[in-house]
Amino acid sequence: MDFERYNARVAEPKWQRIWEERQVFRASSGDPRPKYYVLEMFPYPSGRIHMGHVRNYTMGDVIARYKRARGFNVLHPMGWDAFGMPAENAAWHNKTHPADWTYANIASMRAQLKSMGLALDWSREFATCDPSYYKHQQKMFLDFLAAGLVLRKKSKVNWDPLDHTVLANEQVIDGRGWRSGALVEQRELTQWFFKITDFADDLLDALGGLPRWPEKVRLMQANWIGRSEGLRIRFELAPSPAITASEIEVYTTRPDTLFGAKFLALAADHPLAVEVARSNPCLAGFIAECRHGGTSEATIETAEKKGFDTGLKARHPFDRDWLLPVYVANFVLMDYGTGAIFGCPAHDQRDLEFANAYGLGNTPVICPGNVDPASWGITDTAYDGDGILINSRFLDGMRVAAAKEEVSKRLKAAMLGKLPQGRREIQYRLRDWGISRQRYWGCPIPIIHCGGCGMVPVPEEQLPVELPRDMSFDEPGNPLDRHPTWKHVICPNCGSPAQRETDTMDTFVDSSWYFTRFTDPWNSREPTTPPLVEEWLPVDQYIGGVEHAILHLLYARFFTRAMCRTGHVGSLKEPFDGLFTQGMVVHETYRDKDGAWLLPAEVRIKTDESGRHAYKADNGEEIAIGPIEKMSKSKKNTVDPDDIIGDFGADTARWFVLSDSPPERDVIWSEEGAQGAAKFIQRLWRLIGELASAAAPAGSSVQDATAAEATAIRRVVHGSVIQVEEDIERLRFNRAVAQVHDLTNKLSAFVGDIDTDEIATDVRLALQEAADFLVLLIAPMTPHLAEECWAALGHTGLAAEAPWPAADRALTIEDTITYPVQVNGRKRAELIIARDANLAAVEAAALALEAVQRALERRPAKKIIVVPNRIINVVG
RNA sequence: GCGGGCGUGGCGGAAUUGGUAGACGCGCCGGAUUUAGGUUCCGGUGAUGCAAAUCGUGGGGGUUCGAGUCCCUUCGCCCGCACCA
Numbered sequence: 036m037d038f039e040r041y042n043a044r045v046a047e048p049k050w051q052r053i054w055e056e057r058q059v060f061r062a063s064s065g066d067p068r069p070k071y072y073v074l075e076m077f078p079y080p081s082g083r084i085h086m087g088h089v090r091n092y093t094m095g096d097v098i099a100r101y102k103r104a105r106g107f108n109v110l111h112p113m114g115w116d117a118f119g120m121p122a123e124n125a126a127w128h129n130k131t132h133p134a135d136w137t138y139a140n141i142a143s144m145r146a147q148l149k150s151m152g153l154a155l156d157w158s159r160e161f162a163t164c165d166p167s168y169y170k171h172q173q174k175m176f177l178d179f180l181a182a183g184l185v186l187r188k189k190s191k192v193n194w195d196p197l198d199h200t201v202l203a204n205e206q207v208i209d210g211r212g213w214r215s216g217a218l219v220e221q222r223e224l225t226q227w228f229f230k231i232t233d234f235a236d237d238l239l240d241a242l243g244g245l246p247r248w249p250e251k252v253r254l255m256q257a258n259w260i261g262r263s264e265g266l267r268i269r270f271e272l273a274p275s276p277a278i279t280a281s282e283i284e285v286y287t288t289r290p291d292t293l294f295g296a297k298f299l300a301l302a303a304d305h306p307l308a309v310e311v312a313r314s315n316p317c318l319a320g321f322i323a324e325c326r327h328g329g330t331s332e333a334t335i336e337t338a339e340k341k342g343f344d345t346g347l348k349a350r351h352p353f354d355r356d357w358l359l360p361v362y363v364a365n366f367v368l369m370d371y372g373t374g375a376i377f378g379c380p381a382h383d384q385r386d387l388e389f390a391n392a393y394g395l396g397n398t399p400v401i402c403p404g405n406v407d408p409a410s411w412g413i414t415d416t417a418y419d420g421d422g423i424l425i426n427s428r429f430l431d432g433m434r435v436a437a438a439k440e441e442v443s444k445r446l447k448a449a450m451l452g453k454l455p456q457g458r459r460e461i462q463y464r465l466r467d468w469g470i471s472r473q474r475y476w477g478c479p480i481p482i483i484h485c486g487g488c489g490m491v492p493v494p495e496e497q498l499p500v501e502l503p504r505d506m507s508f509d510e511p512g513n514p515l516d517r518h519p520t521w522k523h524v525i526c527p528n529c530g531s532p533a534q535r536e537t538d539t540m541d542t543f544v545d546s547s548w549y550f551t552r553f554t555d556p557w558n559s560r561e562p563t564t565p566p567l568v569e570e571w572l573p574v575d576q577y578i579g580g581v582e583h584a585i586l587h588l589l590y591a592r593f594f595t596r597a598m599c600r601t602g603h604v605g606s607l608k609e610p611f612d613g614l615f616t617q618g619m620v621v622h623e624t625y626r627d628k629d630g631a632w633l634l635p636a637e638v639r640i641k642t643d644e645s646g647r648h649a650y651k652a653d654n655g656e657e658i659a660i661g662p663i664e665k666m667s668k669s670k671k672n673t674v675d676p677d678d679i680i681g682d683f684g685a686d687t688a689r690w691f692v693l694s695d696s697p698p699e700r701d702v703i704w705s706e707e708g709a710q711g712a713a714k715f716i717q718r719l720w721r722l723i724g725e726l727a728s729a730a731a732p733a734g735s736s737v738q739d740a741t742a743a744e745a746t747a748i749r750r751v752v753h754g755s756v757i758q759v760e761e762d763i764e765r766l767r768f769n770r771a772v773a774q775v776h777d778l779t780n781k782l783s784a785f786v787g788d789i790d791t792d793e794i795a796t797d798v799r800l801a802l803q804e805a806a807d808f809l810v811l812l813i814a815p816m817t818p819h820l821a822e823e824c825w826a827a828l829g830h831t832g833l834a835a836e837a838p839w840p841a842a843d844r845a846l847t848i849e850d851t852i853t854y855p856v857q858v859n860g861r862k863r864a865e866l867i868i869a870r871d872a873n874l875a876a877v878e879a880a881a882l883a884l885e886a887v888q889r890a891l892e893r894r895p896a897k898k899i900i901v902v903p904n905r906i907i908n909v910v911g
Numbered sequence: 912g913c914g915g916g917c918g919u920g921g922c923g924g925a926a927u928u929g930g931u932a933g934a935c936g937c938g939c940c941g942g943a944u945u946u947a948g949g950u951u952c953c954g955g956u957g958a959u960g961c962a963a964a965u966c967g968u969g970g971g972g973g974u975u976c977g978a979g980u981c982c983c984u985u986c987g988c989c990c991g992c993a994c995c996a
Binding site for chain 1: 952975
């Protein structure tokens with residue numbers, strides 16, 4: 036065997052072929068081993084994989100391979116999140132059909148992923164744009180509809196008045212349509228919604244049962260759901276010719292501040308505002324102004340607080356003679372609460388700014404507990420903390436919580452008309468999930484609109500409703516709507532002419548259940564096979580970017596509940612037991628003297644004592660090294676995984692992305708680092724060769740290794756196994772890498788010290804074990820190299836199928852302990868003493884040390900603290 | 912504004928969760944091998960100091976035998992969410 040140079044270019048495809056031929060990574064159900072489901076968020080087939088994919092899939096692969104070695108029946112599948120806008124954009128730009136574009140991308144990305152040597156069960160692969168996938172999604176839509184989990188209602192969209200098309204938020208650039216440049220308007224469309232709010236409480240409460248999720252993600256979801264407990268309060272209106280209504284209902288979480296109220300404010304779309312506007316052109320103008328500028332939060336955010344006095348007056352619920360002005364305000368949202376608020380400037384910052392702008396007054400009603408009420412007055416910023424009620428009649432002297440109770444109690448007792456004035460209510464920030472998209476490249480919504488029968492579900496035997504193939508994409512708008520024949524159908528109910536729904540589903544729907552489909556992608560009749568879902572799910576380890584912390588993960592959790600209710604997932608409640616959100620791959624940026632971005636490949640880096648310098652590769656001109664940023668085409672700071680794999684091999688790329696940075700943080704890709712990883716691959720190969728030539732032949736027993744040298748070697752090796760094991764279990768891949776480096780250094784030193792002519796048999800045996808264990812340790816991370824080494828060491832099976840090395844913990848315990856000895860908290864000496872020495876002996880030995888005596892200046896110690904097996908501190 | 916996080920050598924980062932600060936890697940310095948470069952191997956590398964030693968985890972204070980870790984305070988940076996009543 037030639038250990039001169041490891042040739043990844045030859046070895047990697049060879050082992051990939053062998054794994055595939057032997058179907059090593061195919062998972063099967065009904066296996067007696069415990070199951071383990073590893074899943075990385077499946078990729079959008081954009082065309083090429085990027086380093087972020089490499090990092091994501093390498094992490095999952097390490098876990099999959101490690102768990103397999105630990106005796107688990109591992110499911111590690113791959114698929115494609117294949118519907119989406121980029122395919123339609125490509126169709127528009129390049130005149131390619133979205134399907135052709137998508138499937139070509141899938142083909143090239145599949146080849147790229149395969150070149151990474153991932154331990155995937157490719158037999159379960161699917162793309163969400165396959166009719167054989169979306170057929171089941173349509174079935175589930177109908178099941179959800181039947182179960183009352185789907186509704187139709189109006190919602191606002193970004194409308195491009197020139198292109199006559201709905202725009203996604205990302206298609207709105209500075210308030211204008213990305214293609215037409217026209218000013219975007221808000222328009223109401225009737226759309227399909229999933230009733231995610233039905234599960235708001237459960238989705239919130241169940242977060243507590245997800246200890247293996249990052250705290251951060253659970254918090255983000257909790258904030259997104261945004262549960263708040265408050266009170267609906269009905270205010271009587273003073274009679275006015277402009278309106279027919281006699282009251283306004285507001286929602287508040289701060290009923291305690293009711294005596295600090297200075298005004299009421301309505302959303303621009305509030306029915307009462309609209310009604311008053313009919314007889315008030317100025318107000319109508321203001322409302323139109325509020326509607327301008329799109330729906331996106333960013334635009335609202337920057338807007339200045341504006342209002343318009345309707346002239347209406349509302350009576351304070353506790354004092355009929357106290358009249359409050361009613362405004363329409365741009366900061367009140369129609370979608371939240373009742374679309375109307377009462378404003379208390381003293382204790383809400385927005386209300387304060389509004390009241391100041393319109394001179395509406397300010398009366399503080401809550402005084403912080405540690406402040407004398409006599410000295411407490413109007414403040415520059417609203418005070419929203421706890422305290423004692425003041426200026427509030429019967430509430431005076433109460434704390435906030437008690438005042439809330441009291442107001443609630445009294446308003447529930449007070450009647451307005453025939454109903455109580457106040458009603459407790461829990462509100463959520465979470466809104467129902469609008470899934471209608473006016474696009475072609477998505478899953479068609481299986482509904483037929485019939486003039487006589489209304490909305491008719493497409494009968495199950497007619498599914499899938501397939502996307503028509505003959506399309507033109509040279510005009511804006513929804514291509515499906517323009518198709519000459521597709522939407523014209525016969526009503527399945529009454530047989531008269533009817534029309535298909537031409538909206539397609541949000542692509543988040545596709546990714547909300549794919550993890551269940553992987554458990555039985557061959558089921559052509561049903562979306563899932565519930566017993567198989569129950570066998571494999573929940574996903575034990577899910578890995579992906581933190582950018583999906585809210586929407587995707589929340590939708591998937593909703594879908595699991597909805598599928599549970601409709602009988603598709605057995606008793607499964609939560610889809611992902613363990614979640615890990617990995618950081619990005621980032622890279623330096625380079626700009627030449629004209630400010631043009633340069634690719635890393637066009638740059639040479641030199642480092643000396645004065646630091647790093649970058650030079651243009653072609654003419655040597657020095658260029659500026661810019662900040663380290665997320666890899667992006669626009670800044671040209673990208674590295675193509677294909678180039679790295681082609682130059683150094685997949686194992687080098689895998690090793691690099693696992694090294695250095697903790698996986699949840701960003702990792703900086705650098706050319707030096709990639710070189711370093713490649714060198715280390717070669718070093719491992721050479722070390723295995725050296726170990727092999729000194730070692731006993733494979734298959735010999737190590738049981739009788741007794742020489743001190745052999746024990747020392749085994750102690751190091753077994754200790755490393757324990758460390759790497761722990762690091763992989765805890766997803767601390769950077770530490771596992773460091774541990775392997777460390778073991779490599781130590782084994783190199785051993786081999787270097789050994790006189791190869793005179794090696795005791797038990798040392799040979801220890802070295803043989805060291806070689807085997809080292810190979811198995813690196814196998815999850817650099818699987819191709821591991822196979823090559825495994826074969827070179829004389830094993831007949833595959834490293835990928837070998838069990839994880841069994842560490843002997845007893846071996847790692849030495850009979851002596853080396854204590855650091857501190858005097859007054861400062862390390863002065865080391866004490867080597869028998870592990871079984873008693874406390875008095877340890878203390879005496881520590882005090883007897885010359886360095887300790889010197890540090891104590893020969894005076895007696897006041898106190899001595901011995902932390903068993905850890906440290907000794909002498910107090911002088 | 913609210914919520915969360917972070918701050919350790921030239922750089923990425925370790926630190927047994929209150930117990931030897933700087934593991935491991937990158938870079939750099941010196942040496943060996945080499946015609947040379949690269950590779951490889953050996954040694955060094957927090958600061959000051961000839962040394963003994965002293966200082967050192969953004970700053971200040973505290974708790975403790977002992978603090979990078981806990982508490983208070985302050986400065987700086989990053990991320991998430993938001994006119995959500």
